[in-house]
Amino acid sequence: MSQRSTGGGAIVGSFEGGGLPPDDIVVGALRDGDEAMFAALLDTWSRGMLRVARSYVSTDHSAEEVVQDTWLAVIDGIDAFEGRASVKTWVFRILVNTAKKRGVRESRTLPWSAFERDGDVFADLGAAAQGARVDGASGWPTPEGEALAAEVRVLIAEALGRLPPRQRVVITLRDVEGCTSDEVCEILEISAANQRVLLHRARTAVRGWLADYYESVKQPE
């Protein structure tokens, strides 16, 4: 999609309707105090940032605070931004680091930790994925009805919440927010192979849960 191999070329294509200009223009505008540019970034990226933050922290409120703190750090740091990564990568890295710190703090104070759930979900996933593969002979209904589509959206949101954090953040960035794999590798500082494994496990789990759901709503023939 991106024509440029380096810099922020991918930034524009990654978000739907993302008509953001190239990085040098974005950075210049922010340094000049261009409020419209800052608002455009806020409105384009905060959606994905909220979802990513939720992979690490336990409540919507915490997620919003993480996003807020990230933007404050961006405002403070824009003059020092060196342009070695794209602006988007830089912002999302700050986000991930902020969210991780917050998540660790929460896991110390809460009786449970999102990070400790990794184990059960794998057991879960095995059953769901296998079961559906064995007897999932029927095709899925096309989600034509708005009611069905709305139910599926809720199910997907719940499914994301059940994934182990590392899988959740990867599938959120890739499939929910439409980032490229290069962007995800840069943001999370993981290898392409690792990114692919996490993405594949997450997709497999979500497919299994979707299959269970479609099975449960199937009309008897």
Next chain:
Amino acid sequence: MKRFIPETRAVNVVKRFTCDELAELLTAYLEDALDQPSRDGVRAHLSCCEGCGRYFDQFRTTIKVLGDQPPEKLSAPVRDRLMSAFRNRNRHHHDPDRRS
């Protein structure tokens, strides 16, 4: 070197996968991260295995459905706070008493 003869089995050219192996390769296949023999092997398997064909369709449907989450945004107070933080930065920035 050799001419391709349809009756000849294409040894080492198309990999053969079991259904379970195939399921593990779908993301790599979609990412175009497989080598040629593996890619051809996935295609060959998908074209003749009904179950995996359907599984692949479901896999792709899952990806599509994931991209259909409702938009969400920052609450108005947080957005306002951030806009004024940006504005203030700007004000400080142009304040001659403050060196950056």
